[in-house]
Amino acid sequence: MGLRTCLFDRHAAAGAKIVDFSGWDMPLHYGSQIEEHNQVRNDAGVFDVSHMTVTDVAGIDAENWLRYLLANDVARLEAPGKALYSLLLNHDGGVVDDLIVYRTEAGYRLVTNCATRRKVLIWLAQNSQGFMVQVEERPNLAMMAVHGPNSIALAHEALGADSTPAVRQLGNFESFEQGGWLVARTGYTGELGLEVILPAERAGPLWDALLAAGVKPAGLGARDTLRLEAGMNLYGQDMDENTSPFSANLGWSVNLRDEERDFLGREAVLQHRRLQQEGELPVLAGLVLEARGVLRSGQPVFTDKGEGVITSGSFSPTLKQSIALARIPWGSESCQVDLRGAMAPLKIVKPGFVRFGKRIFE
Amino acid sequence: MSNIPDDFHYTSTHEWVKVDENGVATVGISDHAQEALGDIVFVELPEPGTEIEARAEAAVVESVKAASDIYSPVSGEITQVNEALIDNPQLVNTAPYDDGWIYRMTINDERDLDELLNAEAYAEHCSDE
Numbered sequence: 001m002g003l004r005t006c007l008f009d010r011h012a013a014a015g016a017k018i019v020d021f022s023g024w025d026m027p028l029h030y031g032s033q034i035e036e037h038n039q040v041r042n043d044a045g046v047f048d049v050s051h052m053t054v055t056d057v058a059g060i061d062a063e064n065w066l067r068y069l070l071a072n073d074v075a076r077l078e079a080p081g082k083a084l085y086s087l088l089l090n091h092d093g094g095v096v097d098d099l100i101v102y103r104t105e106a107g108y109r110l111v112t113n114c115a116t117r118r119k120v121l122i123w124l125a126q127n128s129q130g131f132m133v134q135v136e137e138r139p140n141l142a143m144m145a146v147h148g149p150n151s152i153a154l155a156h157e158a159l160g161a162d163s164t165p166a167v168r169q170l171g172n173f174e175s176f177e178q179g180g181w182l183v184a185r186t187g188y189t190g191e192l193g194l195e196v197i198l199p200a201e202r203a204g205p206l207w208d209a210l211l212a213a214g215v216k217p218a219g220l221g222a223r224d225t226l227r228l229e230a231g232m233n234l235y236g237q238d239m240d241e242n243t244s245p246f247s248a249n250l251g252w253s254v255n256l257r258d259e260e261r262d263f264l265g266r267e268a269v270l271q272h273r274r275l276q277q278e279g280e281l282p283v284l285a286g287l288v289l290e291a292r293g294v295l296r297s298g299q300p301v302f303t304d305k306g307e308g309v310i311t312s313g314s315f316s317p318t319l320k321q322s323i324a325l326a327r328i329p330w331g332s333e334s335c336q337v338d339l340r341g342a343m344a345p346l347k348i349v350k351p352g353f354v355r356f357g358k359r360i361f362e
Numbered sequence: 363m364s365n366i367p368d369d370f371h372y373t374s375t376h377e378w379v380k381v382d383e384n385g386v387a388t389v390g391i392s393d394h395a396q397e398a399l400g401d402i403v404f405v406e407l408p409e410p411g412t413e414i415e416a417r418a419e420a421a422v423v424e425s426v427k428a429a430s431d432i433y434s435p436v437s438g439e440i441t442q443v444n445e446a447l448i449d450n451p452q453l454v455n456t457a458p459y460d461d462g463w464i465y466r467m468t469i470n471d472e473r474d475l476d477e478l479l480n481a482e483a484y485a486e487h488c489s490d491e
Binding site (some may be wrong): 029032033034036069221223282292293294296340 | 452
């Protein structure tokens with residue numbers, strides 16, 4: 001038996017297929033992954049993401065420390081209620097993890113991956129020397145993501161009238177706190193939606209209220225195809241400690257505007273950026289298969305500039321064809337994959353296939 | 363527990379075959395197999411007219427999770443394929459023993475059927491996996 005979130009009994013009662021996810025017993029789907037995927041694209045679904053790691057940062061050096069630790073710049077978060085996506089980089093500019101950092105009333109909150117929990121907590125501890133900060137993991141908080149075009153309308157009912165005005169005012173990557181809850185317009189699906197971080201004992205009642213309002217549970221299987229359609233990377237699959245952000249389509253999140261800011265990995269990523277400008281660094285591209293078949297992670301692909309590899313591949317339930325993220329040589333113009341002995345052409349696109357329910361590539 | 367009808371023959375690789383009164387065999391995959399594969403998104407069907415040996419690769423089922431080869435339970439000639447699966451591959455999930463059949467074939471040698479598992483033996487095989 002693995003670790004269980006406070007919603008495990010509800011998943012089991014709903015007939016979820018439970019799988020091991022980095023030591024956690026998590027719902028893969030509740031019957032059909034594709035139906036759950038479509039539910040999120042067309043209406044509203046809720047994911048239990050309580051397995052993710054929540055860490056609070058406080059203290060007088062909190063901002064300076066995070067400006068040192070994160071490749072994106074928390075100085076952009078001018079007030080509580082703002083959030084941004086960032087990478088944690090090592091000294092070689094490889095990706096230790098990706099995260100969302102929320103500026104809160106008390107300081108900052110980091111939401112990092114589940115699979116990287118131990119490594120990240122050690123990394124934070126090792127790199128906090130000389131800074132006056134308190135770093136506290138919050139294992140007693142639950143987290144759920146409510147996403148889909150109708151998610152916010154349905155969440156109003158479940159969250160209660162008290163929070164309706166605050167939810168209404170939220171812009172993308174904004175949050176508010178109320179009674180120990182943090183409600184944010186963030187997510188991993190390419191749809192409108194909220195992520196709610198709340199005390200574990202309150203998670204069951206909120207889950208039930210969301211379902212009563214018409215939101216349907218969705219599992220980690222749908223979460224993966226939704227994020228792939230949205231062109232969002234999965235840590236450990238599309239990038240890891242040996243990947244430069246510039247080879248992971250994440251150069252945009254490395255904030256180099258403040259030349260005085262000396263963050264971890266800065267020297268290395270400046271070098272990566274030069275290499276990329278010279279065409280020496282591979283890129284993470286989107287691939288679309290027109291033929292019938294499914295691209296899979298780890299499959300080699302062949303471009304006019306050399307070989308590449310699929311980092312995430314699946315069937316896109318929205319587009320009804322296979323899509324992938326792949327690391328391929330810079331400047332590649334054509335691409336093929338071996339499908340059971342026959343070469344099939346792949347269209348190269350910017351990562352990002354579906355946004356707000358619609359196909360977004362040419 | 364998955365559904366394992368009594369009047370079918372099964373393989374250890376999770377195909378089923380059912381023979382009608384005219385000796386025509388219908389082939390598909392078991393409920394256990396479709397559940398393990400998850401949502402099925404493509405079925406690559408064989409060409410009617412193909413001669414196929416028992417245990418040879420006859421079709422491919424691709425799910426959200428993996429691609430899976432379908433091996434012919436018996437030797438014979440493929441006579442018909444389930445074209446409904448081209449547009450609606452999820453029939454394999456929703457009705458694996460019925461509308462989700464994959465192909466029909468003649469049987470060269472009825473003794474091939476003796477090599478296969480009956481429902482009871484197949485249920486035991488599934489619980490051992």
